[in-house]
Amino acid sequence: MSTNPKWAMIIDTTRCVGCLACVAACHNQNELPMTEYFNRIEEQEFGHFPNYNRRFTPMQCQHCDNPPCVGVCPTGASYKRDDGIVAVDIKKCIGCKYCILSCPYNARVVSDEHGYVHKCSFCAGLLGKDDLPACVVTCPTGVRVFGDLNNPNSEISKLAATKKTVQIGKDLNTRPSIYYIIG
Amino acid sequence: MRAAAGSALASGLAAGTLSCSTEHAAGVKPNASKIPTQCQGCGANRCGIYVYVKNDRVWKADGNPKTYNNAGTVCPRGHAYIQDIYNPDRIKQPLKRTDKGTYEPITWEQAFEEISTKLNLLIMDDGPQSVFWIQYPMANMPLAFRFMHALGSPNTITHGATCFTARNAAFNATCGGLPDNDLKNSRYIILVGRNPAGGVKLQQIKDIATAKRKGARLVVLDPRHSETAVMADDWLAVRPAADLAFLLAMINVIIEEGLYDHKFVEEHTIGFDSLRDEIVTYPPEWAEKICDIPKETIYRIAREFAGNKPRALIHRGYHGGYGAGYLNSFQTARAVAIANFLIGNYERVGGLFMPLKPTLGELEKGGHPAPVIPDVEKADGAGVPGRYPTASYSDGIAHAVPELALAGKLKAGFVYHMNPVRTNPNPARVIAGYKKLELLVTIDCVMSETAALSHYVLPESFFLERDDHVDTVHSGPVAQLTMVQQVVKPMYDTKPLLEIITGLSRGLGIGKYFNFTMDELNTLRLKPFGVTLDELKKGGVIEVGPRWEEGFKPCKTPSGKIEFYSSQLEAWGLDPMPRWQEPLVAPDSSDKNSFRLLHGKQAIHTHSMTANVPYLMELSSRYDMIRLWINRKRAEAIGLKDGDTVIVESDIGKGTVRVRLTDGLHPSAVWMPSGYGIFSKYLTTAYGKGINYNDFLDTYFDPAVGHVMCNEIIVRVAKA
Amino acid sequence: MITFYLFSAGISAGAMIVSIAADFINPAKYVSVVRAGAYIAPFPIMAGMVGLVFDLERPWLFWLLLTTFQYKSIMSVGAWIISLFSGVSIVYFIINLPKDYLKLKSKTGTINTIKLLGFVLSTCVALYTGLLLSTLTARPLWNTPMIPVLLFISAIVDGLAAISLALCLKRGGWGTDIPYSFITKVDFTLLYFLSLATAVFLIGMGRSTESAVSALAVVTCGGFSVSFWIGFVAAGIVIPFIAAAYELFSKVKTHKPWLSFISSSLALLGGYIVRSVIIDAGQLTKAILY
Ligand SMILES: Nc1nc2c(c(=O)[nH]1)N[C@H]1C(S)=C(S)[C@@H](COP(=O)(O)OP(=O)(O)OC[C@H]3O[C@@H](n4cnc5c(=O)[nH]c(N)nc54)[C@H](O)[C@@H]3O)O[C@H]1N2
Ligand SMILES: Nc1nc2c(c(=O)[nH]1)N[C@H]1C(S)=C(S)[C@@H](COP(=O)(O)OP(=O)(O)OC[C@H]3O[C@@H](n4cnc5c(=O)[nH]c(N)nc54)[C@H](O)[C@@H]3O)O[C@H]1N2
Ligand code: SF4
Ligand code: SF4
Ligand code: SF4
Ligand code: SF4
Ligand code: SF4
Numbered sequence A: 001m002s003t004n005p006k007w008a009m010i011i012d013t014t015r016c017v018g019c020l021a022c023v024a025a026c027h028n029q030n031e032l033p034m035t036e037y038f039n040r041i042e043e044q045e046f047g048h049f050p051n052y053n054r055r056f057t058p059m060q061c062q063h064c065d066n067p068p069c070v071g072v073c074p075t076g077a078s079y080k081r082d083d084g085i086v087a088v089d090i091k092k093c094i095g096c097k098y099c100i101l102s103c104p105y106n107a108r109v110v111s112d113e114h115g116y117v118h119k120c121s122f123c124a125g126l127l128g129k130d131d132l133p134a135c136v137v138t139c140p141t142g143v144r145v146f147g148d149l150n151n152p153n154s155e156i157s158k159l160a161a162t163k164k165t166v167q168i169g170k171d172l173n174t175r176p177s178i179y180y181i182i183g
Numbered sequence B: 001m002r003a004a005a006g007s008a009l010a011s012g013l014a015a016g017t018l019s020c021s022t023e024h025a026a027g028v029k030p031n032a033s034k035i036p037t038q039c040q041g042c043g044a045n046r047c048g049i050y051v052y053v054k055n056d057r058v059w060k061a062d063g064n065p066k067t068y069n070n071a072g073t074v075c076p077r078g079h080a081y082i083q084d085i086y087n088p089d090r091i092k093q094p095l096k097r098t099d100k101g102t103y104e105p106i107t108w109e110q111a112f113e114e115i116s117t118k119l120n121l122l123i124m125d126d127g128p129q130s131v132f133w134i135q136y137p138m139a140n141m142p143l144a145f146r147f148m149h150a151l152g153s154p155n156t157i158t159h160g161a162t163c164f165t166a167r168n169a170a171f172n173a174t175c176g177g178l179p180d181n182d183l184k185n186s187r188y189i190i191l192v193g194r195n196p197a198g199g200v201k202l203q204q205i206k207d208i209a210t211a212k213r214k215g216a217r218l219v220v221l222d223p224r225h226s227e228t229a230v231m232a233d234d235w236l237a238v239r240p241a242a243d244l245a246f247l248l249a250m251i252n253v254i255i256e257e258g259l260y261d262h263k264f265v266e267e268h269t270i271g272f273d274s275l276r277d278e279i280v281t282y283p284p285e286w287a288e289k290i291c292d293i294p295k296e297t298i299y300r301i302a303r304e305f306a307g308n309k310p311r312a313l314i315h316r317g318y319h320g321g322y323g324a325g326y327l328n329s330f331q332t333a334r335a336v337a338i339a340n341f342l343i344g345n346y347e348r349v350g351g352l353f354m355p356l357k358p359t360l361g362e363l364e365k366g367g368h369p370a371p372v373i374p375d376v377e378k379a380d381g382a383g384v385p386g387r388y389p390t391a392s393y394s395d396g397i398a399h400a401v402p403e404l405a406l407a408g409k410l411k412a413g414f415v416y417h418m419n420p421v422r423t424n425p426n427p428a429r430v431i432a433g434y435k436k437l438e439l440l441v442t443i444d445c446v447m448s449e450t451a452a453l454s455h456y457v458l459p460e461s462f463f464l465e466r467d468d469h470v471d472t473v474h475s476g477p478v479a480q481l482t483m484v485q486q487v488v489k490p491m492y493d494t495k496p497l498l499e500i501i502t503g504l505s506r507g508l509g510i511g512k513y514f515n516f517t518m519d520e521l522n523t524l525r526l527k528p529f530g531v532t533l534d535e536l537k538k539g540g541v542i543e544v545g546p547r548w549e550e551g552f553k554p555c556k557t558p559s560g561k562i563e564f565y566s567s568q569l570e571a572w573g574l575d576p577m578p579r580w581q582e583p584l585v586a587p588d589s590s591d592k593n594s595f596r597l598l599h600g601k602q603a604i605h606t607h608s609m610t611a612n613v614p615y616l617m618e619l620s621s622r623y624d625m626i627r628l629w630i631n632r633k634r635a636e637a638i639g640l641k642d643g644d645t646v647i648v649e650s651d652i653g654k655g656t657v658r659v660r661l662t663d664g665l666h667p668s669a670v671w672m673p674s675g676y677g678i679f680s681k682y683l684t685t686a687y688g689k690g691i692n693y694n695d696f697l698d699t700y701f702d703p704a705v706g707h708v709m710c711n712e713i714i715v716r717v718a719k720a
Numbered sequence C: 001m002i003t004f005y006l007f008s009a010g011i012s013a014g015a016m017i018v019s020i021a022a023d024f025i026n027p028a029k030y031v032s033v034v035r036a037g038a039y040i041a042p043f044p045i046m047a048g049m050v051g052l053v054f055d056l057e058r059p060w061l062f063w064l065l066l067t068t069f070q071y072k073s074i075m076s077v078g079a080w081i082i083s084l085f086s087g088v089s090i091v092y093f094i095i096n097l098p099k100d101y102l103k104l105k106s107k108t109g110t111i112n113t114i115k116l117l118g119f120v121l122s123t124c125v126a127l128y129t130g131l132l133l134s135t136l137t138a139r140p141l142w143n144t145p146m147i148p149v150l151l152f153i154s155a156i157v158d159g160l161a162a163i164s165l166a167l168c169l170k171r172g173g174w175g176t177d178i179p180y181s182f183i184t185k186v187d188f189t190l191l192y193f194l195s196l197a198t199a200v201f202l203i204g205m206g207r208s209t210e211s212a213v214s215a216l217a218v219v220t221c222g223g224f225s226v227s228f229w230i231g232f233v234a235a236g237i238v239i240p241f242i243a244a245a246y247e248l249f250s251k252v253k254t255h256k257p258w259l260s261f262i263s264s265s266l267a268l269l270g271g272y273i274v275r276s277v278i279i280d281a282g283q284l285t286k287a288i289l290y
């Protein structure tokens, strides 16, 4: 980890088998109620029998460097941290849900219990130590590589240098911190 | 990335709780304590996990990086199942069936008292061999053996015949045991109806991904585009039940083109010549018409496979392809074994190898005499020449129980950690059989379909509430010891299996065989390895003995060699070599609505036991997974749209379900996720959601092994 | 609820704009219009704001809106504008009462500043409701410059409709007789522009990105199509437009109150429906990302 980390994730969809372990892990990690989700898997099908393939795409908050959700928040509850993480200050959140409408990735949900809006935090609570996000640790096929882009020796920096990645919804100018490998 | 458990953990536990700084796992919150145990979300893997407890409540689980079956990861069921300790549907005290068919709570004393009295009488009249014990072979299985042998009955049975016995029997006949796959180091991997991403084994899916990263090629032979196929270089949509034709053609090419490992075949195998003479009848030109894979593809795959020898393998398989699926499954599995060993990948890096399993310490050493193993034939005829010679004695034949009960050969039974009424074929028949029993005792945590027709239901403590017998399930390149360890206090008036058996043994006059605690037992089990129970409990896993090393070791076959030709099988009146064999049934090609019914696992469900886990069922509906897969063209031909409800009907069953139209399935089949169709009304989350393939499967016993032939189902599918 | 809020804000702003405009043109001749507008302006928007607060998941924290100013957040800016607008609209209401409560009638300078302020603020409010939506790149149906234009014109139409409705009810108006022809002329022009804006919106979206096209489909052919075509296009534009045209060009120059009653009610209805369609449909549409 560098002194001024820039947290990011690379998601290799060519290895995602859609098992939902990351979804369940996130659920426990964040003690979410059954119907609230910070991450999800989207399935696409291609081609015709027998020339056919599928793709599973893990989706969650992209921790955009130009996050609409932060721009629209009337109280400043949604904010961008120096380490790249987009967070919600629940004390300031009035639950206007404007940020939910503003998020192109449908990454935000209202907390039924508390009324504030919450979402993937990149497991911010765990970082800074050697800990990793719950969804990263549990993935059996190593789809998710998480780390500090400002640290040239980090696994993610090396992978980013060698593999072709894309940011989803790039043309919306959100500048996501999640980079996808799409075969 | 993450420090191995060991010492850090020890100090952590000593301190009572762990703070984030000392550990490197996903998100340890302050004062969450972290306890190593085994996941019981599926009996098949029993992954090593750490369970985190925060203010006395189970919080989350992490994978134990050291355990072989999961290597640091946890599947979705593992995460969800730890929360099932709080499932309101759990059984909270012993239950007795009333005449009205309802259940009344009773004390443990009364339960032990009444059960042993009843059992004593039955044994007096019909003898001990009229008693059986059936269970999924969990770590506690040795307790069941001990209990049954003490009673004088040989009838301990597992789920095997519904799962994998064709595969096991075939590998036994070929190389004298069941080898493991060294996927990680393989350069060419063929999966024949094996889908570790859905029929989860975390280590396997992880190793396949690793091998792929190292440039290995992956071929998936499956009528359905499995979840693992997402990673495949080739998805070969084989016609169901025709894998044997594909494999025979592969063998044909490998032999005809001399691509096999001549030295290995020479030194370590018998029957090659007969095989060569026989195999000429099965060229790819012949096979393509049967298995729907073009001959060019068969040639290519065979050459690529052999070209990578010995670091190429056909996965040993499990359930889906040929575990217990078809009349020809036994021979299909034989062909898998033979195709592998022809390229000399036996006991080779990147090929197949015999896993190292620790042999646990004897109780005699602690002055606890072992009961003599009764020398009577098993009622189900497993391993009995003339009946099911190739069936394994220790697995028995699960779905023979109802038949034997109806025939009056079995009178009383114990069901432990198994739910045959939902997981065996032909529910009506199974229910009739189990109802016929004069004493049925089910030991479970919830009111499964089987529990719901038992005379007595004894609640075992949830796995997070108990210690179990030391386990050897994590055996691979090195032998590992693991165990289920208590994580939180029991919530209800429940007991671990040892206490239940001990309680029963008193009144049955076999108390002298059960006069030890679980700690004493496990200490004795560990003795030979010079490790203490404390060490195991702190680390969660301990490796013992040498690491696996490459190189041929004599097979446990009659000849001590790999047997392409098996005189043993011949003597039993079975094909000594794999020959093409038609499946038992086939869809009616003249009927637009006729399909073969296939089934399979989804990563979020275990057989019949997780549909009632609220969070997993929520995922099922959120991702609309309770659907029957059907080939798009075939579906449109009978006027179906995606999401339509259809009526599925076979000779013995009928039900309705919604369809998923897809191009990822062979036209001749429909595919049903196998985790649904719960009909025990006590399971409030799962009850009535979806249907199950067993509802459509008649009662069959494959002639060689006695397995269920669970894919020999023809159904009519029509718009509801 | 958001619909109601945008709608009421639209009416208030519209009414205010029309009132002040009329006042600039000819205070004496159009006094009825000026006053009707002034009397209407403050109330719908306040009702709307109350509604909005209770639409929050955490209403008890609504005050946070007024302790922060997030210049980037249309909603934050809007909250401030609307508060100011409400204030000014109340003052404007009072100074338009027959009795001179605030003792301002003599101070023309102050009054003019108030009117100027009112005009600017109401223009902002009328624009704001559209900008609130059009700046959300995530929702293709909203993310087009035509939305604010559409809602702006519609706001004035609604304001005017509200005024003429009020005048139909309060027969005789205030002092002078009611300048129907003026109202109708303005109405006619506005509806003309509104139909143009709608046409441009539809054509523009229909020829745009995949996301936009499928988003538009939700409105024009999806479950909302009936409300959109009948409720908005027919009731909200075409019929009132024909009515206005009839009034302007027919020989008979005697005004029929029932006609303007119906057509302004329809205009209001259309104004409500178009907003509800845009709001509800817009939330369903999402950008196609990959
Ligand atoms: N999530 C989850 N994981 C589990 C389990 C669980 O219950 N749930 N159970 C564990 C146990 S006990 C077992 S046995 C394993 C089972 O593991 P697998 O056998 O890998 O899983 P299945 O889903 O039974 O079958 C795998 C594939 O076989 C395909 N198949 C069906 N018929 C044919 C055929 O004729 N030919 C070929 N080539 N393929 C065919 C199916 O389409 C399916 O994709 O999973 C283990 N892991
Ligand atoms: N419907 C259906 N039938 C199947 C299959 C399927 O997928 N679906 N798969 C086939 C295969 S491959 C196999 S291996 C077999 C498996 O056959 P089974 O072993 O019968 O299947 P499970 O559903 O795992 O049954 C486990 C039972 O143990 C109970 N149980 C869970 N935890 C505990 C515990 O800690 N203590 C005790 N005492 N009981 C516990 C569960 O409540 C459940 O009743 O089924 C075969 N048949
Ligand atoms: S755990 Fe990994 S493989 Fe499974 S769904 Fe998540 S990302 Fe995909
Ligand atoms: S993904 Fe959505 S919630 Fe996350 S930062 Fe981007 S806009 Fe905000
Ligand atoms: S819901 Fe909360 S976080 Fe989202 S915009 Fe409103 S105040 Fe900000
Ligand atoms: S990073 Fe943490 S919060 Fe975000 S999806 Fe993964 S587990 Fe959930
Ligand atoms: S595979 Fe999943 S459910 Fe089975 S033991 Fe491992 S973690 Fe638990």
Ligand SMILES: [Mo]
Pocket: B162, B163, B164, B319
């Ligand atoms: Mo199985």
